[in-house]
Amino acid sequence: PISLSNNKCSQCDAKEDLWICLICGHIGCGRYLSAHANSHYEMTNHTFSMQLGTRRVWDYTGGLTAQLPRD
DSSP states (O other): OOSSSSSOOOTOOOSEEEEEEEEOHHHHHOOOOOOOOHHHHHHOOOOOOEEEOOOOEEEETTTTEEEOOOO
């Protein structure tokens, strides 16, 4: 499991609204902060990220979200 308390945006050190790239594991902040997760997508074309804590998955190419089931 991912520990939420130790994670932070790799660019600005934000500790909330974090998204992890499902391709490479990069952690960036969401669009309501500095949008570093989106910047990562723009630089790499890694299309899927998951919001830490909610398990919501975002598809950048389709603009769609999906909710992963809880264990």
